[in-house]
Amino acid sequence: MAGYPFEAIERKWQAYWKAHKTFRTPADVDMSRPKYYVLDMFPYPSGTGLHVGHPEGYTATDIVARYKRMKGFNVLHPIGWDAFGLPAEQYALRTGTHPRITTEANIARFRTQLQSLGFSYDWDREVNTTDCAYYRWTQWIFLKLFERGLAYEAEVPVWWCEALGTTLANEEVIDGRSDIGGHHCERRTLRQWVLKITSYAERLLAGLEEADWPASTKEMQRNWIGRSEGAEIDFPLPDSSASIRVFTTRPDTIFGATYMVLAPEHPLVNTLTTAAQHAAVSAYLAQALRKSDLERTELQKEKSGVFTGGYATNPATGSRIPVWVADYVLGTYGTGAIMAVPGQDERDWQFAKVFGLPIVRTVAPPEGFEGEAYTGDGPAINSDFLDGLRVEEAKARILDWVESSGVGRRKVNYKLRDWLFSRQRYWGEPIPVVFSNGEARPVPPEDLPVTLPALEAFKPSGSLEGPLALAEDWLATTDPDTGAPARRETNTMPQWAGSCWYFLRYIDPHNTEALVDPALERYWMPVDLYVGGAEHAVLHLLYARFWHMVLYDAGVVASPEPFAKLVHQGMILGELEYTTYKEVENGQLVTAEEVQGRVHRPTGSAVEAVRIREELVQKDGAHFVLKDNPAIRLNVRAHKMSKSRGNVVNPDEIVAQYGADAFRLYEMFMGPLEQVKPWSTRGVAGTSRFLNRTWRLLSGERGRVGDTEPSPEQWHMLHQTIHRVTQDIDALRMNTAIAALMEFINAAYKWDMVPRQVAEPFVLILSPFAPHIAEALWEGLGHEGTLAREAWPAVNQAYLTEDTVVIPVQVNGKVRATIRVPADMPKPDVLARARQEENVLRFLHGTKVRKEIYVVGRIVNFVAR
RNA sequence: GCCGGGAUGGCGGAAUAGGUAGACGCAACGGACUUAAAAUCCGUUGGCCUCAGGGCCGUGCGGGUUCGAGUCCCGCUCCCGGUACCA
Numbered sequence: 029m030a031g032y033p034f035e036a037i038e039r040k041w042q043a044y045w046k047a048h049k050t051f052r053t054p055a056d057v058d059m060s061r062p063k064y065y066v067l068d069m070f071p072y073p074s075g076t077g078l079h080v081g082h083p084e085g086y087t088a089t090d091i092v093a094r095y096k097r098m099k100g101f102n103v104l105h106p107i108g109w110d111a112f113g114l115p116a117e118q119y120a121l122r123t124g125t126h127p128r129i130t131t132e133a134n135i136a137r138f139r140t141q142l143q144s145l146g147f148s149y150d151w152d153r154e155v156n157t158t159d160c161a162y163y164r165w166t167q168w169i170f171l172k173l174f175e176r177g178l179a180y181e182a183e184v185p186v187w188w189c190e191a192l193g194t195t196l197a198n199e200e201v202i203d204g205r206s207d208i209g210g211h212h213c214e215r216r217t218l219r220q221w222v223l224k225i226t227s228y229a230e231r232l233l234a235g236l237e238e239a240d241w242p243a244s245t246k247e248m249q250r251n252w253i254g255r256s257e258g259a260e261i262d263f264p265l266p267d268s269s270a271s272i273r274v275f276t277t278r279p280d281t282i283f284g285a286t287y288m289v290l291a292p293e294h295p296l297v298n299t300l301t302t303a304a305q306h307a308a309v310s311a312y313l314a315q316a317l318r319k320s321d322l323e324r325t326e327l328q329k330e331k332s333g334v335f336t337g338g339y340a341t342n343p344a345t346g347s348r349i350p351v352w353v354a355d356y357v358l359g360t361y362g363t364g365a366i367m368a369v370p371g372q373d374e375r376d377w378q379f380a381k382v383f384g385l386p387i388v389r390t391v392a393p394p395e396g397f398e399g400e401a402y403t404g405d406g407p408a409i410n411s412d413f414l415d416g417l418r419v420e421e422a423k424a425r426i427l428d429w430v431e432s433s434g435v436g437r438r439k440v441n442y443k444l445r446d447w448l449f450s451r452q453r454y455w456g457e458p459i460p461v462v463f464s465n466g467e468a469r470p471v472p473p474e475d476l477p478v479t480l481p482a483l484e485a486f487k488p489s490g491s492l493e494g495p496l497a498l499a500e501d502w503l504a505t506t507d508p509d510t511g512a513p514a515r516r517e518t519n520t521m522p523q524w525a526g527s528c529w530y531f532l533r534y535i536d537p538h539n540t541e542a543l544v545d546p547a548l549e550r551y552w553m554p555v556d557l558y559v560g561g562a563e564h565a566v567l568h569l570l571y572a573r574f575w576h577m578v579l580y581d582a583g584v585v586a587s588p589e590p591f592a593k594l595v596h597q598g599m600i601l602g603e604l605e606y607t608t609y610k611e612v613e614n615g616q617l618v619t620a621e622e623v624q625g626r627v628h629r630p631t632g633s634a635v636e637a638v639r640i641r642e643e644l645v646q647k648d649g650a651h652f653v654l655k656d657n658p659a660i661r662l663n664v665r666a667h668k669m670s671k672s673r674g675n676v677v678n679p680d681e682i683v684a685q686y687g688a689d690a691f692r693l694y695e696m697f698m699g700p701l702e703q704v705k706p707w708s709t710r711g712v713a714g715t716s717r718f719l720n721r722t723w724r725l726l727s728g729e730r731g732r733v734g735d736t737e738p739s740p741e742q743w744h745m746l747h748q749t750i751h752r753v754t755q756d757i758d759a760l761r762m763n764t765a766i767a768a769l770m771e772f773i774n775a776a777y778k779w780d781m782v783p784r785q786v787a788e789p790f791v792l793i794l795s796p797f798a799p800h801i802a803e804a805l806w807e808g809l810g811h812e813g814t815l816a817r818e819a820w821p822a823v824n825q826a827y828l829t830e831d832t833v834v835i836p837v838q839v840n841g842k843v844r845a846t847i848r849v850p851a852d853m854p855k856p857d858v859l860a861r862a863r864q865e866e867n868v869l870r871f872l873h874g875t876k877v878r879k880e881i882y883v884v885g886r887i888v889n890f891v892a893r
Numbered sequence: 894g895c896c897g898g899g900a901u902g903g904c905g906g907a908a909u910a911g912g913u914a915g916a917c918g919c920a921a922c923g924g925a926c927u928u929a930a931a932a933u934c935c936g937u938u939g940g941c942c943u944c945a946g947g948g949c950c951g952u953g954c955g956g957g958u959u960c961g962a963g964u965c966c967c968g969c970u971c972c973c974g975g976u977a978c979c980a
Contacts, residue, residue, distance in 0.1 A: 031932085244897045244975080251896070254979060276980060289980095331978085361979045368980085375978055443979050562974080599974095604904070642920085647903060664904095697918070699906055703898095704973070708905065714918045724933090764907070767917035774917090777934090836913040841961045843913050867947075881960060887912045891960045 031716065032723035034687030038800045042143060050816050051093075051148040055536075057102045059551050064101040066093045067531055067591075069560025069568070070108045070155075072523075073134035074115060078141045079669060080677045080695070080707060085559040085597040087692045088701050088762060090147045092557060094796035095757050097148075098820040104552055105148060106534035108155035109135050113523040114192070117455040118209075120486045127455045127486075131158055141680065145688045146799050148816070153537045157526030158455075162533060164477035165543045166525050167460040169575060172582050174461075174470050178224045181468060184448060185293075188216040194452040194494065195220070215317070218492055221459060221519060223447040225574045229253050230440075231588070232573055240593040242702070245565040252566045254443025259427055261436035263288060263340040263367065265300070266348065272296060272340050275362030275441050278372060279430060280422035282344040283411040284390035285367035286380070288351045289333065292316040293359035300351050302337030309334055309353060316355045331356055331379040342367075343435040344412070344426075354379065362441055370401060377401035391419065447571065449522060452494035454486055456520030464507035464514040472508050478516070493518045527568055528575040531555055531590060543584060550586045562596040569594070595760060598703040600695075601666035602675030606645050606652060608662045609635035617654070620663045666706030677707050689798035690716035696762035696797065718770050719801055722794070725776055726787050728808025738783040740827075745775050746786045747827035753793045754823065762797070769794055784809065789821035837862040838889040839871040847888075855882045862888045 045051060057063075066089045071082060093105035111134075116127035135156065142149070155162055173179040186195040191211035195218060206213055225232075233253050236246045258277035265271055272288060290297055292313050301309045312334040333354025342349050356375055357366050370380035371389040377400045380387050390411045393402035408414040413429075414422045430436040450459070458478045460471040471478055481502035486495055496518040497503070507514045529543075535552045536544040569591070576590040608620045612634045622628055628635045640662055646655050654660040669676045682691045693715035699705040725731055738746070749772040756765035772790060776782050788809060795802035795815055806815040830851060835858065837845045845865035849858055859880050862868060868890070875892035882888050 242897095247897065248975065251976075256979075258980080274980080278980080356978050356980095358979065366980050373980070375980075378978095441979080565975080642904090645903085652903090694918095697905090703906095705905070708919070710919055711905070718918085720933090763905095764917080767907075770917055834913085838913085838961075841912095841959095846913070870946095879960060881912090883912060887961085889912080889960055 031720045032727070032801065034689065034719070034800070037804045038144075038146065038688050041800045041803045042146060044803075044814065045146075045148070045816075046143075046151075048814070049152065050814050051097075051105065051150050052152055053102065053104050053150045055548070057551075059102075062101050063104065063552055063556075064093075064096040065104045065531075065552050065555045065557075066096070067105075067534075067555045067558045068107060069558070069564060070110050070527065070530060071138060072110045072113060072115075073131065073138045075119070075130070075134055077134075077137050078679050080679050080682070081561075081597075081600045081669070083145055083679060083692070084600055084695050084701070085561075085595075086142070086145070086147055087695045088595075088597065088760060089557065089559050090692075091696070091757060091762060091796040092760070093148050094799060094816065095820065097816060098792065098796075098818060100819070104153075104534065105150060106153040106155070106537075107142065107147070107149040107151075108153075108530055108534065109138070109157065110523070110527050110530070111135060111156055111158040112456045112521075112526055114194075114453065114455070117453055117486060118192075120455070124485075126482075128158070144683055145679070145692060148799070153534050155530055155533050155537055157457075157530065160477045160479045161540075163457040163526065165533065166457050166521065166529070167471075167476050167478060168473055168543060169529060169579065170457075170460060170521070170525075171470050171473055171476075172584070173223060173575075173578060176578065176582065178227070178578060179449065180222055180224065181219055182222050182446075183217050184220045184222060185215050185217050186220060186448060187213045188218070188492070189213045195448075195450065195492075216492070218450075220448055220450040221461075221517075223449045223574075225447045225571075226442060226444055228574050228577055229255065229442045229444050231577055232444075232570065235573065235577075235589050239589060239591070241591075242562075242594065242596060245562065245569070245594065245596065248565045249570055252444060252570065256441050256443075258439060258441065259430055259436050260363065260439040261343065261367065261430055263343060263349075265338070265340050268299070270296065270299065272351065272365050273363045273436075274365050274367045275439060276367055278369065278419075278423075279426045279436075280408065280411070280414060280417075280419055281369040281372045281390045282342065282367065282426060283414070284369045284371040284388040285342050285344075285349065286370065286386045286388055287349050287368045288340055289354045289357045289366050289368050289379070290336070290351060291357040291359035291364040292353055292355055294353075294364045296365075297336065297353055300336040300338030305335060305337035309336055312353060331375070331382050333379060333383065335383075343433075344429075350385070352379075352383070360445065361443065372401055372403055374401040374403065390414075447574075449525075450519035451522050452492065452518070453520050454480070454483060454495040456522065457525055458496065459517045459519050459521060461517040462505055462507065462514040463517065464510065464512050468517075469507055469509065469514065475508065494520065496520065524568060524571045528572045529579070531558075531572075532579075532585065546584075546586070549584075553585060554587055554590050554592045556592055558591040558594045559597060560594075561599075565596070595702065597701050598699075598705060599668065600698075601704060601706045602669045602673065602677070603708055604642075604664065604666045604706050605675070606640040606642060606662045606664055607637050608640060608654075608660055610638050611635050617657070617660050619659060619661045621661055669707075677709065682709065682712055686712050686716040687719070687800070689801050690719055693719070693766060693798055697766045699763055701760050701762060715766075718773065719798060721773050721777065723801065723805070725773065725782060726791065726805050726808075728805075728810075731787075731808070732780070732782050733784055733787045733809065734781040736781050736783045738786050742779065742783060742786050743824075743827040744830065745772060746789060747823050750789060750793055750821050751823045751828060754820070757796065766797060769797070791815070792818055792821055833885050835862070835885070836887055837865060837868050838887065839868060839892060841889065842871075844868050844871050851885060855884075858882050858888060862890075 068086050068089050093103050097103045111131045116130050119130055120127045188195050189206045189211050192206060233255060236249055256277050258275060259279045260273055260275050262271040262273050333352050336351050336353055338351045339348045340351055368376040370376040370387040372391055388410055390408055391402055391406045392409045393406060405419045408417050408422045414425055417425060427438055458480060460476060460478045461468050481499040483495060483499055503516050505514050505516055532544045535548050539545055572590060577588050579585045580588045608617055609623045610617045611628060618628045618635060622630055623635055626634055644655055645652050648658050652662045652664050667673055667675060690712055694712040697715055726733055749768050752768040753765045791802050791805045792815060803815060832848050833851045834846050834848050836843045837847055844867045847861055849861055859882060872890060872892055877890050877892045879891035
């Protein structure tokens with residue numbers, strides 16, 4: 029394959045950019061010029077290197093960065109490494125290699141790979157979360173949180189994973205198994221550092237309003253924060269001064285509260301349990317505690333619970349209602365207790381049905397309602413002074429009553445819980461706290477960083493403490509105030525910590541006096557465009573916003589929200605696969621739709637999946653079938669890339685075969701950035717072909733560029749292309765921008781000569797997409813040095829408009845002809861011209877024209893009968 | 894269940910202040926060049942019909958609005974992602 033010499037070109041220009049620091053953003057930029065901060069979610073440098081998914085977002089941001097530079101912006105486009113985390117530590121456990129070693133090696137590999145793709149990062153601003161000069165400031169932020177009462181210790185029931193030797197956050201445990209590795213986890217109570225993110229719930233919610241973020245991501249954050257308005261109401265216990273406090277969003281239904289339920293972990297369970305019920309209750313509690321979340325979910329259909337024997341008083345009705353214990357009430361939400369209103373709550377209805385508890389409707393369901401609990405709107409019934417009121421009005425009335433009679437108060441509740449911030453691991457930022465006489469004392473900021481000790485062994489300590497408990501020399505220290513002996517905190521921070529603020533450090537990465545210089549921060553923030561995976565829609569993006577707001581309150585940063593515009597790149601799936609099944613016993617192929625699980629339903633025999641090559645497949649109606657046996661229908665799908673499926677595409681191989689420019693182009697050409705799309709290596713051959721054609725046409729030695737005056741058609745083609753590409757980049761529609769570039773080359777191929785005045789702007793607008801070949805072409809056209817700071821070509825409107833336009837002529841909405849007319853021809857003339865078309869006349873013959881429509885420059889339509 | 898996104902040729906996808914559906918690319922087919930192949934270049938390519946002018950049908954399904962609907966409205970189906978006893 030004799031293509032253009034991409035290998036030499038890419039090597040040369042990557043070396044040039046590196047040697048000349050072409051993409052360095054100096055610390056002292058001219059702040060009178062506009063800025064643009066384009067940020068990628070920085071990668072975790074895993075041992076397996078880049079996959080084709082990483083460069084998708086990176087290419088998009090690189091195109092924007094290069095484009096904005098040419099538009100005259102000061103551009104900040106950095107990269108770094110989110111390098112703390114469990115995989116390196118587990119690798120260390122297995123092999124004895126220190127995580128620092130593995131991490132450095134992985135980073136080196138990632139860096140080489142990213143550079144081979146020609147991304148225009150400012151490599152002088154690289155940050156690494158595991159660098160003590162970096163995590164010094166992560167620790168510094170922790171001190172700010174501590175100072176402001178936002179970091180506190182608590183005995184928290186946490187997920188303990190025996191296999192990993194560490195606790196995990198709720199979100200790291202899925203169905204009772206660790207997200208990483210899938211190990212079994214159980215609940216333990218431990219002393220933990222917790223960050224008070226809940227006190228920012230309201231502001232985190234409000235900040236979403238303005239953000240130019242995907243609607244789905246904003247919605248996910250809203251759901252995660254889970255704000256709900258309601259009331260806390262106390263239900264007194266008849267035989268004591270205590271009461272059960274519940275949270276409810278439906279105080280209007282209180283007259284239908286016929287029983288109460290406590291979560292198994294509720295402190296009043298013991299108090300309420302009568303002697304007669306004691307055995308039953310403790311059996312239930314023991315069983316509930318053992319249940320994993322998985323089991324709880326699986327058993328969800330059937331409600332379980334037990335009567336405590338105790339009663340409480342419904343403050344609205346004054347009646348005695350039984351108190352039950354059931355695990356469908358969560359200890360961690362609200363007050364861990366509910367008033368059960370089966371008439372208006374499906375869960376309560378189910379429970380009441382199982383245990384024969386009374387059901388009273390307090391909202392009249394609509395006529396013909398056949399369901400059980402009715403949760404919709406309607407007039408109140410059986411509700412004393414609320415009767416007849418609709419839900420909203422009834423709520424307002426009862427809340428006034430609740431507050432004036434002192435049985436409760438309005439209350440806003442959140443699903444969001446405080447952020448469990450401790451990890452019992454080695455490979456994370458040490459929490460900068462020491463313990464003296466059992467009291468937590470912050471390490472003074474001037475003593476930061478608290479560096480990780482160089483441990484030799486990485487075994488879990490055997491206790492609930494992490495490996496740092498084994499670093500004896502490191503552990504022993506002194507109280508910063510009193511000088512008394514003290515012991516260091518052995519917990520480290522979770523991986524989220526370093527990524528909560530890295531975008532600030534890029535602004536001023538070498539500052540030893542401050543996290544970031546305030547003037548620089550004010551200039552560069554917020555991030556103008558942030559691109560990364562939707563998997564971070566909630567956690568990373570919420571935690572980062574939280575820290576940023578705290579830093580804002582502390583006067584460290586100048587704006588409360590860090591990311592002005594956010595875009596998620598869609599996942600890249602493996603190549604499209606055609607599959608069906610064959611019977612294991614005789615190898616007979618069977619049609620895919622008759623297979624369920626691993627069994628061929630008609631015969632009951634065991635089958636296994638087989639992949640069918642594309643050339644053996646054809647479409648038959650709505651299905652894909654085998655060419656030589658159309659009775660066999662196939663499944664057609666692209667699957668998520670995974671090692672086990674064997675469909676992982678390695679970017680290095682693609683770059684070696686087609687070059688970085690063709691690879692970048694294909695990544696962008698596949699389809700809209702946000703969309704999920706299947707990979708196709710043959711598609712890369714297509715973008716590679718385009719670059720070859722471009723080279724043949726425009727390269728200095730054998731190209732067809734000449735110093736002729738462009739024709740009107742050539743000017744038009746050029747400016748139309750500039751216009752489309754510019755608009756498309758602004759809207760991140762890289763796929764259609766590339767299509768426009770291809771159309772230009774296709775048109776230019778028909779010209780005898782490409783005028784220099786047309787060729788040069790084309791090379792410039794090609795350059796953000798395919799920077800290496802563009803630099804080489806630019807040089808070939810006689811320029812010296814890089815084109816990276818050349819001005820982005822401007823569109824000349826005069827060349828955009830055409831003198832004549834092609835207008836389709838419809839009769840009754842169907843196109844019967846097209847005519848070419850001057851763009852400014854008046855309506856009557858256009859209509860007259862349209863009527864001259866033979867085919868139009870044919871369809872108008874014998875009819876009467878009722879209406880004549882001409883939309884200027886677009887369409888003619890005769891309505892005739 | 895709930896929330897969000899989607900469905901257009903053999904494939905990836907274009908086209909939304911409603912105005913020629915299928916840009917661009919892949920694949921396929923035909924031709925040129927070549928001893929041959931690769932590469933390249935030119936062309937064809939939604940389906941069906943055709944007296945070769947053109948005609949009919951066609952954007953997941955069923956209705957509606959309109960001179961005109963892939964695009965707007967109502968009612969569904971299926972697929973993907975997220976989430977799940979949050980009171």
